Amino acid sequence: MKRTRYATVAIGAITLASGLLLSLTSCTEDPPKRDYSVPDRLCDLKVPKSQYSELFGPGEELKTDGVGESWGNANGHKGERLCQYFVDGDIELWIEGDWRMSGKEESLLSSPRAVAKFYGKKPPRDFPGKFKAATWQRGAAAVVDCTQPEHESRDRYMVIVKTGEDRFDGDSSRAHEALGELVQSVTAEVNEHLVCEGDY
Numbered sequence: 001m002k003r004t005r006y007a008t009v010a011i012g013a014i015t016l017a018s019g020l021l022l023s024l025t026s027c028t029e030d031p032p033k034r035d036y037s038v039p040d041r042l043c044d045l046k047v048p049k050s051q052y053s054e055l056f057g058p059g060e061e062l063k064t065d066g067v068g069e070s071w072g073n074a075n076g077h078k079g080e081r082l083c084q085y086f087v088d089g090d091i092e093l094w095i096e097g098d099w100r101m102s103g104k105e106e107s108l109l110s111s112p113r114a115v116a117k118f119y120g121k122k123p124p125r126d127f128p129g130k131f132k133a134a135t136w137q138r139g140a141a142a143v144v145d146c147t148q149p150e151h152e153s154r155d156r157y158m159v160i161v162k163t164g165e166d167r168f169d170g171d172s173s174r175a176h177e178a179l180g181e182l183v184q185s186v187t188a189e190v191n192e193h194l195v196c197e198g199d200y
Contacts, residue, residue: 052093066082161182
């Protein structure tokens with residue numbers, strides 16, 4: 001009788017373990033099938049590839065717009081920049097940078113929280129780091145305190161990263177961490193190209 005009971009318990013344990021293993025295996029996500037290569041540099045910026053590769057989904061053809069142009073505002077360039085990636089014609093990733101004015105956060109989207117509130121469906125979440133930043137499910141924004149030469153009213157430079165699709169399956173925590181880290185890295189690189197009032 002005892003042997004039968006022990007055998008039943010053992011079989012049950014094996015069945016449970018097999019079920020857990022199968023469940024874990026089925027939950028493991030396969031990488032998206034891409035017939036294109038994820039770019040080694042993101043909009044001509046030296047950003048770790050590991051921070052943005054998962055934002056590029058499945059597809060056959062990758063096209064770009066704005067890649068190869070100069071960041072920053074040296075040599076007469078205004079510093080406004082838009083860089084986009086398309087997969088099979090659909091927008092995949094978008095990075096934007098331009099000047100904003102402080103003191104008018106809501107009306108002119110001149111703070112990261114205002115930008116996140118405008119684009120996101122849920123309340124924005126602040127992300128810690130060198131630059132003031134905020135995230136939403138499909139993007140993030142960060143700001144550099146920098147006054148544009150000869151335009152004193154424009155005293156900050158906003159960097160916005162947006163994705164065409166939710167690559168985090170609604171997981172707000174993953175989106176917050178991944179996009180927050182990415183916008184901090186992108187903004188740090190952009191900051192290296194900016195010329196601010198007083199830098200001369």
